[in-house]
Amino acid sequence: MVVENEVLPYLQWLWRGDGASFVDGRGALVQFGIVALTVFVLALVGGFVVSLVRHGPVRAGEITYRTLVGGFGDLFRFSPRRIGALASLAIKESLRRRVWVALVVFAMILLFASWYLGTDNREPARLYLSFVTTATSYLMLLLSLVLAAFSLPNDIKQKTLYTVATKPVRSIDIVLGRIIGFTALGSVLLAIMAVASWFFVNGALSHTHTVDxxxxxxxxxxxxxxxxxxxxxxxxxxxxxxxxxxxxxxxxxxxxxxxxxxxxxxxxxxxxxxxxxGYLRARVPLRGKLYFLNPQGVKVAKGISVGNEWAYRSFIQGATQASAVWTFTGVNENTLMEYEDGSKYLPVSLIVRVYRSYKGIIEQAIQGSIQLRNPDTGVKTTLRIFPAKDAQIDSFEFPNEQTDTDQNDITILEDLVTEDGRIEVIVQCLDRGQYFGFAQADCFIRLPEGLPLANFVKGFLAIWMQMVIVIAVAVLMSTFLSGPIAMVTAITFIILGFFRAFFVQIALGESYGGGPVESLVRIVTQMNVMSPFEPSPAVSAMQGVDGILKKAMQALSYVLPDFSTYLDRVRYVADGFSIPTDAVLQDLTVTLAYVVGMAIVGYFCLRTREIAKA
Missing domain, CATH: 2.40.128 (Lipocalin)
Known part of the structure; x- marks a missing residue:
């Protein structure tokens, strides 16, 4: 799986960041404060401008002042009792709309899935886990959108909310009540789906054999x-x-x-x-830093490109000095595991992508070698030959007692691990004319594994957090838009969140084909993305408009939820890797930030509506 950067410790992420974020590498808390302040100032200025056009400068200043003083004063006078009552009302309304039908649909999906999924797959656990998590995720997304986007507009349209608004209920109570109510109901449904998924996966993979x-x-x-x-x-x-x-x-x-x-x-x-x-795993990897040796044995940052459009992996050529070398740090006696007899070994896992320049015997595996090396002294273990299985995790156990390339007895802890805990793993391709492809995450030292059930729960927790953000976004849109328009707007916002990385690339001008207007022109004229335009006033105007749009997109990207992060967490479960606790804490913090932000914006939007003043 693609894991180039280790998850930062939670407190470091919260306060200091990683030095590469969009606000000078500051922590998430500082970034949230800067973004929140920026959005507040822009909203205040925008509201003042609208009031200025409608009512003139004096009246605009008065409206802005009353909104600030009255709005913020009212915002913090919410009542947990009223919020609880409104949340209960939202749950009852959802049950009357037969929301439980989602469970019937999910049960039917699992029933018919057994017809098409089988254990003949090379990685059956990944297949089944990917299926149940994907089905659950999309079903909960759709359910959350429909409930949250249509509930408030329908109540306003049917006048049922007027009986609520005439009582001592504030707008923030209504908004939080809807978010909490839909979240509570969605949590129950998601928990039922999680339990059903766990038993479905275990039941489908369970089997035994007899002896021939x-x-x-x-x-x-x-x-x-x-x-x-x-x-x-x-x-x-x-x-x-x-x-x-x-x-x-x-x-x-x-x-x-x-x-x-x-x-x-x-x-x-x-x-x-x-x-x-062994189907369900929760591997805990210790990852290293990767560099390559070219066919002449010279250290380089990347290997050979074999023409793959996705340049994530670099390749090494077979039967040459080309090598992929990982340097691990923090290796000590506790890193090694124990056999039943008490002896210790270093567990190493490797994922190889095989590129064949000629077919040969297609069933015959490509041969590779792996060995350990001391990065300071250069002492290496004897070559260990293995048949490479494309895109599959190969596991190696290196006993602490080894022999070096001169057949001298050595140990991993005393002769291969440096004083500061470093050790290198070297991999080569042995077959001439064939290639091995590697990325930094493709080799790791296995630490003691976590519990598969706990990891499964973490994966569904990521789906839950995604659901909560969708509910908050949909409730926000429903405070000032009609049901269908609120749903379409929320879907657009969510789609942009799933493709946030690509969206940011366009905003920063890092993608081929230019900005939105330039890309549209290239599509209409069927012009390729690499050829430059001839200088002209029209081209200058187009690029000027793109510059404005890119700034707007860059500003929007700061508030877009990165749903791909939650998908990555779910992918951990399917790939058999333990989701780091720090990652869960980070995601929970981001989810809470979005709920708070959406609730506040939704409060001000609902407060401006006539229903809020009834």
Whole structure:
């Protein structure tokens, strides 16, 4: 998965930032304050200008003053009791609209999904987890939009809100009541979907095998005594497992399709295959910094480009000195894991993208090598050869006791790890004319794993936070727009949030094809994105308009929710990686900031409507 930058510790993110954010690298709290102040000033100036045109300077100043004093004074006089009553009313209205139908739709989706999803996939857990999280996410987005965008306009249209507005209820109570009510109802529905998804995934992946008795062969030592058995399981769920057991019939199968089975013996001396294990993971990676060696062995920042349009990965050429080298820091005795006999090993995982310049025997794997090296002394372990599996996580266990390239006995902790905790992992492609592709996140040291169930809950928590922001946005739009228009506007806002990175690229002029107007002209005239325009007054005018639009887009990008972040968190679960707790805290803080901001803006919008003065 694409994880180029480690998640910052929460307090550092909140107060200091990462040095690369849009407000001089300051922390999130400072950025929020600057954005909130900017939006407030722009709204105040905009409101004053509108009042100035309508009523003149004196009246405009009076209206602005009353809005500031009265509005902010009223804003902080909200009542938790009134908000709770209005939230309960919003829940009852939603239930009358048969919101529970969403659960029926979700149940039907899971029912028919079993027809099309199967365990014959190379990564079945990723397939099933991606399906349930994607289905849940889109269903909750649609449900939240429909509920929040139409509720308030419908109440105003049907005059049912007048009975509320004539009582001692403030606009902020109405806005917060709607947001909290819809969030509470959505949370219950999402919790039910999460439980159903967990049992669906586990039930779909659960299976076992029997032993193919014809495949069993005895394993003997030099004296001829039987020390174990080799064999293969039956072919079930589109696969079988080779296995080895000891003399007592205890062992474990080979890992196939991301899972394995424990083996034990029964009373009759037969071999019993246990249930599937290892499907659901919550890996905790320790990531390193990547650099490359070119075919001549010279250090470079990037490898070879093989013409892939997405230049995320660089490639190394086979049968040359080209290498991908990761430098890990913070490695110590606690980083190593223990075998059952108490000896220690360094667990390393690697994701390889294989690029074939010629097919050869397509079923035959491309050979690669991996070794450890001390970055200061240059001491390296002997080469470890492995068959590369394209886009699949290969796991390696390096025992603490190793031999170097001169066949001398060494240990990882004493001879390969530097005093400051650094160690290097070197990977090469061995087959001539073939290429391995790597990115920084493709190699990591495995730390003790988290609980898959807890990680699953974190993934659905990300869906919940996405739902809460959508509800807040839709409620805001419904305070000054009709239901259909509020929904369309909210959808536009959400779509821009999903593609925020691309939106920011256009705003900063970093995308090909120029700004919005220039891109439109290129599309209409079928002109490619690289050819420059001939200088002319029309071109200058077009670029001037684009400059204004880019500034407006850049300003808008600061308040757009980055929904891709929440999708990334969900992708952690499908890919079998543990979502960092710091990431969850950061996302919760951002969600709270959006809810507070949308509620305040929605309060002022509703306060200007006639219904609020009834």
């Amino acid at each position: 008795k014809a495949s069993i062969e005895a394993v003997r030592d030099a004296s001829g005594a039987t020390i174990g058995k080799d064999g293969e399981t039956s072919y079930d769920a589109y696969h079988s497992h080779p296995f080895s057991v000891d003399a007592d019939g205890v062992g474990v199968t080979d890992t196939i399709n991301e899972h394995y089975h424990q083996l034990s013996s029964d009373d009759a001396g037969g071999i019993v295959v246990g249930s599937a294990e």
